[in-house]
Amino acid sequence: MNSQIVLLPVQSKLPRGQTLKSHQFHVLQSTMNAGTTRHRKLSRWTARQIALTKPFVFLVALYPMLHWIWLGFNAGLTANPAEFLIKSSGVWALVALALTLAVTPLRRILRQPALLRYRRMLGLFAFFYSALHTLGWAWWERGGSLLSMAQDTWQRPFIAAGVIVMIPMLLMALTSTRGWMRRLGRGWQRLHYAIYPIAVLSVVHFWLIRAGKNNFFEPYVYAAIFSALLLFRIVHHRQKRASS
Numbered sequence: 639m640n641s642q643i644v645l646l647p648v649q650s651k652l653p654r655g656q657t658l659k660s661h662q663f664h665v666l667q668s669t670m671n672a673g674t675t676r677h678r679k680l681s682r683w684t685a686r687q688i689a690l691t692k693p694f695v696f697l698v699a700l701y702p703m704l705h706w707i708w709l710g711f712n713a714g715l716t717a718n719p720a721e722f723l724i725k726s727s728g729v730w731a732l733v734a735l736a737l738t739l740a741v742t743p744l745r746r747i748l749r750q751p752a753l754l755r756y757r758r759m760l761g762l763f764a765f766f767y768s769a770l771h772t773l774g775w776a777w778w779e780r781g782g783s784l785l786s787m788a789q790d791t792w793q794r795p796f797i798a799a800g801v802i803v804m805i806p807m808l809l810m811a812l813t814s815t816r817g818w819m820r821r822l823g824r825g826w827q828r829l830h831y832a833i834y835p836i837a838v839l840s841v842v843h844f845w846l847i848r849a850g851k852n853n854f855f856e857p858y859v860y861a862a863i864f865s866a867l868l869l870f871r872i873v874h875h876r877q878k879r880a881s882s
Contacts (some may be wrong), residue, residue, distance in 0.1 A: 683752045695756060699763045702730040720778035727771040732840055732860055734764035739837060739867045746874065758814055761833070765811040772804050796846030803839045806832040837864045 706723060709715050716722045738760040745753035775797070780786040791797050810830055812818070819826045841864055845857040 683750050685752055685755060688752045688755045692756070692759065696759065699734065699760070702726065702767065720774065724771060724774040724778065727767050727774060728844070729856075731764055731767035731771055732844065734760055734767055735833075735837060735840060736860070736863050736867070738764050739833065739864065743867060743870045743874075762811060762814060765807050768804060768807055772800065775800075796843050796849075799839050799843040799846060803836050803843060806836055834868060837868070 706715070706726065710719075738757055741753055741757040741760065745751055776782060776787055780790060791801050806829075810832060813822060813826060813829060822829065841857060841861045844860060845854065848854055848857050
């Protein structure tokens with residue numbers, strides 16, 4: 639009798655068709671969901687946290703340059719330092735470009751919008767290593783002669799692909815500031831969409847270089863990475879259009 643007297647007032651307050659155990663489970667589940675939601679909100683990285691890690695990311699991105707300097711002082715630049723540095727800077731330009739393209743998919747997968755603050759710095763490093771790659775070719779292989787560079791661009795398709803890539807990369811680097819974003823308005827976004835054809839042409843450039851040696855493993859690896867990153871963006875864009 640005592641147990642019935644205690645339970646009846648509680649059961650009278652429950653929603654119709656719901657038992658005490660199911661109600662308790664529902665309350666517990668709601669509490670856990672609310673706690674998970676609060677945890678997700680609290681675990682999002684802030685702009686300040688990203689700013690604190692930027693110097694570390696900057697130093698990591700400088701690793702190739704520091705490594706070349708160390709190799710230079712320790713006779714590690716191979717028998718042909720110019721060729722080594724041209725090739726190495728080109729590979730690191732591809733790495734930086736892939737990391738730049740990976741920022742948006744990562745921030746969406748991890749639900750960390752603040753990751754976007756890394757993209758400009760990584761994009762500038764992609765341009766930096768691409769510029770070193772191009773300057774190495776222009777100075778060490780062509781002797782700084784504009785006529786020789788023009789002839790080489792005309793005669794070798796992989797050189798032409800590399801030169802074409804550098805033009806929009808230069809424009810994107812010059813207009814990467816907030817001031818240029820305000821000046822160009824929507825045109826800024828259209829200009830910076832050039833990163834997609836840049837990625838494609840960069841892989842083509844690398845593939846044509848390796849075609850002479852019939853060694854396509856690395857170009858295929860970068861082609862797969864860039865394809866996956868671009869495919870993610872295409873799928874996300876279509877899902878966004880379908881939901882709107």
